[in-house]
Amino acid sequence: QGLRFPSLAAGTFLSVLGMTVESALPVKLLAEFVGTFALVFTIGCNVIAGSPVWGAVSIGCVLMVFIYALGGVSGGNFNPAVSLALTLSKVLGGPGLDSVTMFLYIVVQVLGGVAAALSFKGLFGESVVLQPQESFEMISAVLCEVFYTFMLCFVVLNVAVAKENSPNKFYGLAIGFVIVAAAYGAGAVSGGSFNPAVSIGLNSRSMQRIDCMLNYTIAEFVGAVLAAVFFRVVRPEDFGVEQREPSVLSQLVSEFLGTFMLVLTVGLNVLGHSAAGAFSIAASLMSMIYALGNVSGAHFNPAVTVAIIVSGRVEAAKVLGHMAAQIFGGMAAAITYYGIYASKLGTSPSFPLRPVEGYTLTQAFNAECFFTFVLCYVVLTVAVARVTNNSTMFGLAIGSRGPVGGEA
16 A cells, blocks of 8 residues: 555554554654654754755655655654644644653643754854844734744644544645745744744844743744634534535635735735745645635635636636625735834835836736736646546645746
8 A cells, every 4th residue: 555644633543454553652752852853953054154045945845855754753743832732633633642652742842843953053063043033023024923823733733633634745845834824924024933842942042032932932833822723713524513515614715815815915924025925825825725725715716716716627606706705815914014013114015016117017927917816726736627637736736836937
């Protein structure tokens, strides 16, 4: 049967040639230590070396490869917030981690973060202090940590724990690239932790910003709580509720959340003058598509919904609510990034959507038409059509339209 990982929550089980083997607890704890150490050490090296363009990709990729490497041993949490979200899911009646395992995981994850901080301090002779960037207030940084830790934990629960998504081959890609989505935009505000082991590990070398360590850690645990609650809302079947297909509520919440995170990522990248904005936005879209594709279809765009209706794949009456949820999600995200940037002195916390200087409205119209066509056509072919649909690469294919149009 080959090698298969049922889920990250139950990732301690390997199915090899039909045999189920559970890793011993010390082996799981060692795996969590090693994965967290690698993650925090990579963060420190990128920050000290100063890699504004590819740093987030480096960090996202180290998370991805260690999830694939150790997911079948410990579950590949590498983050106390993720472990908490998994335990809360279990408390709510769904799949997840027991509280004792969560506690032990959190201890070794924090130890791994502290050990990594000591290691890159020894290597470079420098420490990294995690704190709000430039002239941002603490509240702005805390909001970024809440929303993107929520996104990270929510994606983990949906791609690695949800029954409808188990087993799959894209879980590591979807989880790792949440960091790419988060680091370029939100990282410009908070520094980009989204992980209590990172917050504690990095600031353990400097007691000057212990307030940041505490505030960030609390914010990240709040994000984990929200992720578990919304996981319960969008996937009630994982909590013992019998239903043949996702409820209207699940679908509308799914479209709202996916559009909210997409537009929030757009806004933060634009306002932060991101070095890789299109790539960050694409990663956000890809990860949320993988998380929610089999709940609502993961349209996250009224144009995509219209294309699916016109193609005859779904009745208009069933998805008109999707467009309303998408619009409200976009509006909520705009208010959110406005509030995040309102505390930064000397900047306008909004931006007009209009043709770039030097180009006419007609040129902008043609560009929008063509690249929206590309997006909708790819959605229809890889996620809807029977002949060309791809159950593994659909999220990557659709998300990659972002750099295609964004850079062009």
